Amino acid sequence: MASSTRVTFPNKFLPYLLLAPQLAITAIFFYWPASQAIYQSVLREDPFGLSTQFVGLDNFRRVLGDPNYLNSLQVTVIFSVATALIAMALALLLAVMADKVIRGKGIYRTLLIWPYAVAPAIAGMLWLFLFNPSMGTLAYLFRSTGYNWDPLLNGDQAMVLIVSAAAWKQISYNFLFFVAGLQSIPKSLIEAAAIDGAGETKRFWTIVFPLLAPTTFFLLVVNTVYAFFDTFGIIHAVTGGGPGKATETLVYKVYNDGFVNLILGDSAAQSVILMIIVIGLTAIQFRYVERKVHYG
Amino acid sequence: MANVELTNVRKVYGSSVEAVKGINIAIEDGALCVLVGPSGCGKSTLLRMIAGLESITDGTVKIDNKVVNELGPAERDIAMVFQNYALYPHMKVYDNMAYGLRNRGMPKDQIDKRVKDAAQILELTQLLERRPKELSGGQRQRVAMGRAIVRSPKVFLFDEPLSNLDAKLRGQMRVEIKNLQRQLGVTSVYVTHDQLEAMTLADILVVMNAGSVEQIGAPLDIYEKPASTFVASFIGAPPMNLVPVKADHSGLVLKDGTRIGAEGLSIPATGALIGFRPEDLEVSAGTDTHIGGLALDLKVLGVEPVGAESYVYGIIGGERVVVRVPGRSTSNTDDQLRVIIPKQKLHLFGADGKRI
Numbered sequence: 001m002a003s004s005t006r007v008t009f010p011n012k013f014l015p016y017l018l019l020a021p022q023l024a025i026t027a028i029f030f031y032w033p034a035s036q037a038i039y040q041s042v043l044r045e046d047p048f049g050l051s052t053q054f055v056g057l058d059n060f061r062r063v064l065g066d067p068n069y070l071n072s073l074q075v076t077v078i079f080s081v082a083t084a085l086i087a088m089a090l091a092l093l094l095a096v097m098a099d100k101v102i103r104g105k106g107i108y109r110t111l112l113i114w115p116y117a118v119a120p121a122i123a124g125m126l127w128l129f130l131f132n133p134s135m136g137t138l139a140y141l142f143r144s145t146g147y148n149w150d151p152l153l154n155g156d157q158a159m160v161l162i163v164s165a166a167a168w169k170q171i172s173y174n175f176l177f178f179v180a181g182l183q184s185i186p187k188s189l190i191e192a193a194a195i196d197g198a199g200e201t202k203r204f205w206t207i208v209f210p211l212l213a214p215t216t217f218f219l220l221v222v223n224t225v226y227a228f229f230d231t232f233g234i235i236h237a238v239t240g241g242g243p244g245k246a247t248e249t250l251v252y253k254v255y256n257d258g259f260v261n262l263i264l265g266d267s268a269a270q271s272v273i274l275m276i277i278v279i280g281l282t283a284i285q286f287r288y289v290e291r292k293v294h295y296g
Numbered sequence: 297m298a299n300v301e302l303t304n305v306r307k308v309y310g311s312s313v314e315a316v317k318g319i320n321i322a323i324e325d326g327a328l329c330v331l332v333g334p335s336g337c338g339k340s341t342l343l344r345m346i347a348g349l350e351s352i353t354d355g356t357v358k359i360d361n362k363v364v365n366e367l368g369p370a371e372r373d374i375a376m377v378f379q380n381y382a383l384y385p386h387m388k389v390y391d392n393m394a395y396g397l398r399n400r401g402m403p404k405d406q407i408d409k410r411v412k413d414a415a416q417i418l419e420l421t422q423l424l425e426r427r428p429k430e431l432s433g434g435q436r437q438r439v440a441m442g443r444a445i446v447r448s449p450k451v452f453l454f455d456e457p458l459s460n461l462d463a464k465l466r467g468q469m470r471v472e473i474k475n476l477q478r479q480l481g482v483t484s485v486y487v488t489h490d491q492l493e494a495m496t497l498a499d500i501l502v503v504m505n506a507g508s509v510e511q512i513g514a515p516l517d518i519y520e521k522p523a524s525t526f527v528a529s530f531i532g533a534p535p536m537n538l539v540p541v542k543a544d545h546s547g548l549v550l551k552d553g554t555r556i557g558a559e560g561l562s563i564p565a566t567g568a569l570i571g572f573r574p575e576d577l578e579v580s581a582g583t584d585t586h587i588g589g590l591a592l593d594l595k596v597l598g599v600e601p602v603g604a605e606s607y608v609y610g611i612i613g614g615e616r617v618v619v620r621v622p623g624r625s626t627s628n629t630d631d632q633l634r635v636i637i638p639k640q641k642l643h644l645f646g647a648d649g650k651r652i
Contacts, residue, residue, distance in 0.1 A: 068374070186380065188378045188379075188380055188382035189382050189384060190381040191347075191349050191369070191376075191378075191382065192378060192384075192443075193384075193395070194368070194369045194370060195347065195348075195349075195369045195370060195374065195375065195396075196370070196395050196399055196443075196447075197370040197396055197399035197400050198370075198395075199398045202399065206395075207384060210386045210387065211386060213386075225551035250621065257420050291603070
């Protein structure tokens with residue numbers, strides 16, 4: 001069957017030539033760094049970078065036995081789950097509301113999509129300016145109401161701050177997909193449900209939400225990966241992993257250990273572990289969560 | 297069971313677009329009323345107003361002698377079959393049918409009984425565990441019907457339910473819908489643009505055009521006495537032939553100047569249209585003068601044999617017409633035929649399109 005529908009090229013090398021740019025990009029920007037990380041993770045380098053030594057799995061052993069690393073793992077889990085959940089829930093809420101707007105629909109959508117165009121570091125700076133205890137406008141408001149706002153000293157507040165910033169930035173993206181998902185649900189289904197006696201809330205949970213499942217699932221995967229990797233800029237700008245190590249996620253620790261503290265072996269071992277975690281997470285999502293997804 | 301009464305129902309979109317212009321229809325308990333008309337004539341809008349899916353700008357809709365204008369779709373006790381069936385894709389057939397009952401808080405055993413009874417009637421028993429995706433078009437149609445009948449509502453609303461089926465299945469389902477409606481005796485409003493469906497299903501037929509009712513009546517009455525040229529050309533296939541005539545001092549003149557005998561017809565000064573059904577023409581063998589009929593000359597443009605009958609296309613007095621002849625036609629292109637329309641089969645319409 002497959003052979004009958006196969007496209008045959010007149011020249012044997014043409015298909016490879018056409019694939020080459022994509023393959024080159026994948027090889028240079030993914031496979032090469034990834035293999036470098038794996039290679040580095042089994043080496044130890046002296047502080048001056050003059051000699052390297054093969055140490056097997058020693059780096060992994062040390063990293064996994066380090067309480068700082070386990071703390072960072074916990075921070076990452078809290079940060080990722082909170083960011084993904086908040087970003088998705090708020091985006092869904094906004095999308096459902098925007099779907100009901102009749103006049104100025106386009107304006108609403110455009111305004112809600114704008115934050116996505118803001119670079120992570122800039123977004124981080126914006127939040128910093130708003131919430132920095134010594135100069136932040138909103139921080140000033142907080143304190144004037146008597147609330148002791150100080151994310152520079154209070155780890156939980158710092159966490160709230162980076163979760164908010166990271167979620168805020170991702171909401172636009174999620175919103176866009178939820179709006180598209182909502183639009184693809186035939187209006188007659190909603191009408192049929194209304195005739196069938198389902199109120200608005202019931203309609204949402206029994207008809208709309210299940211039919212949005214493919215979108216929601218896709219966003220779950222994307223948001224998890226986002227929270228893990230793409231939030232580095234925000235964390236770097238807002239808290240720098242502090243106070244203490246309260247907001248040091250796995251990715252941030254890789255950066256800290258590798259590029260600040262120059263412990264290349266440990267850092268490489270951490271990135272390999274991180275790679276395994278993300279592969280595992282994605283596999284779990286596809287294996288268990290996707291089963292509950294109904295594709296229309 | 298209930299009657300449905302529409303009084304001066306209007307729908308205005310925005311500030312000026314009048315989609316439905318003051319419609320009055322009374323449907324008796326248990327009757328099947330078909331709304332037929334070309335696309336954009338407001339028939340679907342009217343149906344959706346009865347369903348409560350569209351607000352009513354003006355006038356009243358009564359179901360079971362109760363004004364329902366302000367009630368939501370769920371409170372009107374109606375069930376609707378949509379053109380695309382609108383089955384919930386993530387639910388099994390059973391759940392699709394049970395959904396409306398569950399929402400109304402019916403006990404489980406009763407729901408089960410109702411769904412199974414409906415499935416029995418519609419021959420869906422084997423399919424209850426399937427999802428809509430796994431069903432054929434005809435089966436989906438049945439599920440949509442099933443979802444409507446389990447609720448035993450006061451009124452069924454059908455929005456072009458058969459237009460997504462192929463011709464053969466459509467014919468089958470048409471008969472089934474008619475039988476089911478008879479059997480259950482539920483008052484129904486059925487929207488279609490297919491005049492054949494309209495003719496065969498309706499107890500009471502409403503022909504709509506541009507937001508207004510052109511004619512209401514029993515299907516055959518409408519067929520035999522169309523109130524306007526619009527109805528005449530919309531109901532019946534092939535449509536009624538309409539030939540414009542003018543009267544002068546010595547008789548009648550057709551568009552191309554041909555003179556014909558007046559045969560006692562009184563034509564207004566503004567001119568008129570003579571209408572005749574394709575099957576009501578008699579092809580005269582020779583030049584014998586026929587008493588009590590309008591004799592006309594027809595030039596044959598072409599012949600379409602469709603099996604049991606043939607359609608002869610031709611020109612009378614500069615106007616294209618079609619004649620229905622039983623069996624095979626012996627006519628050939630460019631033949632000149634003399635056709636006679638018996639007087640009682642003649643329809644006369646004024647210049648404004650209204651029947652005289």
